[in-house]
Amino acid sequence: MARSLRHFRLALQHKKRNYSGGFVKTRKHLIETNTGSVGKLTNNAGFDRFRYLTFMISRAMSADAAKVANGDVNGAGPLVEYERRIAAGELVDGDSCQLVTLRELQRLYDELVASADACRLDRYSASEKTGRSRWLWSRFIPQSSYSPVKGLYLYGGVGTGKTMLMDLFFDQLPSSWRKRRIHFHDFMLNVHSRLQKHRGVADPLEVVAGEISDEAILLCLDEFMVTDVADALILNRLFGHLFSDGVILVSTSNRAPDNLYEGGLQRDLFLPFIASLKERCRVHEIGSSIDYRKMTSAEQGFYFIGKDISGFLKQKFQQLIGEHTASPQEVEVVMGRTLQVPLGANGCAYFPFEELCDRPLGAADYFGLFKKFHTLALEGVPILGLHNRTAAYRFVTLVDVMYENKARLLCTAEGSPLELLERIVTISDAKHMAPRTSSRSRKVDDFDLCVDNELGFAKDRTISRLTEMNSKEYLEQHAALFLAEKQLS
Numbered sequence: 001m002a003r004s005l006r007h008f009r010l011a012l013q014h015k016k017r018n019y020s021g022g023f024v025k026t027r028k029h030l031i032e033t034n035t036g037s038v039g040k041l042t043n044n045a046g047f048d049r050f051r052y053l054t055f056m057i058s059r060a061m062s063a064d065a066a067k068v069a070n071g072d073v074n075g076a077g078p079l080v081e082y083e084r085r086i087a088a089g090e091l092v093d094g095d096s097c098q099l100v101t102l103r104e105l106q107r108l109y110d111e112l113v114a115s116a117d118a119c120r121l122d123r124y125s126a127s128e129k130t131g132r133s134r135w136l137w138s139r140f141i142p143q144s145s146y147s148p149v150k151g152l153y154l155y156g157g158v159g160t161g162k163t164m165l166m167d168l169f170f171d172q173l174p175s176s177w178r179k180r181r182i183h184f185h186d187f188m189l190n191v192h193s194r195l196q197k198h199r200g201v202a203d204p205l206e207v208v209a210g211e212i213s214d215e216a217i218l219l220c221l222d223e224f225m226v227t228d229v230a231d232a233l234i235l236n237r238l239f240g241h242l243f244s245d246g247v248i249l250v251s252t253s254n255r256a257p258d259n260l261y262e263g264g265l266q267r268d269l270f271l272p273f274i275a276s277l278k279e280r281c282r283v284h285e286i287g288s289s290i291d292y293r294k295m296t297s298a299e300q301g302f303y304f305i306g307k308d309i310s311g312f313l314k315q316k317f318q319q320l321i322g323e324h325t326a327s328p329q330e331v332e333v334v335m336g337r338t339l340q341v342p343l344g345a346n347g348c349a350y351f352p353f354e355e356l357c358d359r360p361l362g363a364a365d366y367f368g369l370f371k372k373f374h375t376l377a378l379e380g381v382p383i384l385g386l387h388n389r390t391a392a393y394r395f396v397t398l399v400d401v402m403y404e405n406k407a408r409l410l411c412t413a414e415g416s417p418l419e420l421l422e423r424i425v426t427i428s429d430a431k432h433m434a435p436r437t438s439s440r441s442r443k444v445d446d447f448d449l450c451v452d453n454e455l456g457f458a459k460d461r462t463i464s465r466l467t468e469m470n471s472k473e474y475l476e477q478h479a480a481l482f483l484a485e486k487q488l489s
Contacts, residue, residue, distance in 0.1 A: 076113075078169040079106035097287045098161050104152060104284050105169040108250070111149045112173075112218070118148050120246060121177040121217050146280075147217070151249035153224075153277065155256050156286030158461040162252035163222050165286075169250065170220050180216035183404045184224045184251075185363040185397065188231050191238065193334055205234060209241030217246055223400060224253040226261040226270070227393070227454045233266065236273035243280050250281075254457055257283055263427075263453050302410040303417075303470045310379050313412045314350070317377040320410075321345040333368035341369070347482065348375040353382065357394040366401040374407055374482045381413035385423035385448035392424060392450070396458045403465045408478045417466040423448050426456030 079102045116122060154162050170181045182190075191208060198204040212219070219242070226232050239249070253260070257277050261270050304312065317326070324345040331339040339361070343350035349369065356378065369376075384392040402409060413420060425433070430451045468474050 076172060077106045077109040078102055078165070078172050081168065081172055097156075098165060101154060101165055101284060101286050102168075104154075104282070105165060108149070108152050108282075109169065109172065112248070115149050116177070119217060119248065120145075121174075121179075123176055123178045145246045146243060147246045147248045149248055151251070151281040153249070153251050153253065153257060153281040153283045154286060155253045155283070158254060158464040160286045162286060166220055166222060166250060166252050173218070177218060178214075178216050179218040179220070181220040181222070183400070184221045185400060186367060186404070187221055188228075189334065189364045189367065191234070192230075196335055205237050206241050209238055209245055209247075213242060213245035213247050218248050218250065221249065221251040222404070224251045224260070225255070225454075225458070226264070229265045232261050232264055232270045236270065236276065239273060239276060239280075243276065249277075254461055256285070259457075302408070302475075303466070304410075304412045305415060306412065307414060309412050313377055313379050313410060316410055317343075317348060317350050320348050320375060320377075326350065329372075331368050331372050334364045337364070339365045339368055341373075344373060347373055348377065349373040350377045351379070353378060353380045353391075353395075357391040357398065358388075361394060363397050363401060366398050367405075370401060370405040370407050374405075374478070376402065376407060376409055376411075378409065378411040381411055381420060383414050383423065384420055384450070386450040387448055389450050389452065389455070392421070392455055396455065396462050399462050399465050399469075403469065406478055406481060408475065409466075409469050417463040421459045421463060424450045424452060424455045424459050426453050427451055429456060 082099075082102055112119065112121065117125075154166065156162060167181070170179065173179050191212075194208040194211060195204050198207045201207050226235065239247075242249075255262075257274050260274060261267055264270065302316065326343040326345040326348075329341040329344040329349075331341055333339050341349050342352070342355060349372075381395070382388065382391075384395065401407075430449070
């Protein structure tokens with residue numbers, strides 16, 4: 001049954017790529033209204049131009065597609081699979097920026113296949129030494145084994161298909177390889193949990209790196225984003241050990257390597273990691289300016305705008321749980337910690353915003369929550385700014401974790417996703433804002449302006465994801481996925 005569920009997930013991922021990877025046929029996106037109960041649909045102003053460009057790209061790719069159909073191209077890899085879908089009519093439109101990125105991923109795929117033995121990718125021929133025993137052995141015989149193949153660091157704007165492209169690459173890799181695909185938040189939580197387990201060892205980071213490399217030589221990290229000083233201070237030594245153990249990194253991010261952890265505490269200690277990352281990975285920018293997540297319909301969304309409408313949200317929550325009775329519940333998080341859920345039933349959890357984002361919670365708590373619940377009803381999301389900057393950080397993390405887990409969101413908010421985050425800007429944005437003069441009255445909103453580079457860069461991603469999570473396509477995938485899990489459980 002587990003294998004069947006895995007195949008179903010892969011099928012849904014394949015379907016999702018047709019929506020969010022730049023190959024959707026819809027030309028409408030969400031515009032939130034003041035009433036909040038229904039999303040209006042409007043034509044995307046630049047879409048006709050995009051359709052013409054993608055039509056020309058599709059024509060230019062027809063020769064390559066024909067080669068695939070005739071068997072003139074190598075038989076495996078992300079680009080080959082992409083072109084197979086084009087030739088079969090499963091995908092209609094193409095994006096030149098994504099195509100260039102796919103060629104980079106195909107190049108990496110071909111190098112890995114050619115060097116699979118040298119990279120020790122096959123799990124059945126890999127060393128059986130555990131992380132801790134390897135650490136003990138290395139005390140006597142120091143050794144390093146850098147991979148002959150460099151990894152790949154993909155970065156670009158929100159909604160450009162980075163995750164879809166990496167998943168397409170990962171899904172084509174042989175099942176016998178030591179590989180792992182994981183969200184960066186989840187990866188770092190796993191690292192900290194392992195460090196706790198190995199307290200007392202002279203160099204627990206080396207032991208943890210040994211364990212990780214035993215499990216996966218090819219490590220695919222989605223949404224590489226460093227905001228926590230504790231993470232920043234260990235990444236250089238952790239990846240120093242991982243790269244020395246032969247690990248190959250494939251990662252996606254919204255930020256170029258040189259901009260990671262920009263303005264963070266003790267960043268000088270983080271800079272050697274950036275140098276190491278650029279040495280062990282090819283860096284590739286996805287230059288597309290199109291946010292494909294916003295090119296989805298939103299006829300059946302659950303994002304409600306307005307104040308004093310908590311009763312309406314509770315009514316919707318009750319409809320979702322049906323005949324079940326909601327009651328306080330407890331969720332196990334990590335290292336013995338638990339999270340209290342105010343109301344939960346039938347896979348649905350209900351939280352006031354303050355309970356989930358104004359308390360000292362983090363990614364670990366949110367991952368724990370969505371291991372038990374597939375739907376979150378979130379009451380009263382406020383306009384975010386300087387006065388609730390910490391809550392804004394947690395809200396961004398919450399949306400990231402929900403998106404990674406394909407969870408469903410019902411919420412009431414004081415504004416649209418764009419309005420919620422419009423007071424958060426980067427330092428560069430703030431410098432370009434028009435200065436106030438004595439003859440111009442200063443708006444009250446300006447006093448709540450939050451100038452924060454990390455939040456500013458995360459803002460567009462959060463707006464984009466909230467928009468997609470409210471779309472008909474996303475909600476259909478969510479419903480199909482959790483119906484299948486319910487049937488198999």
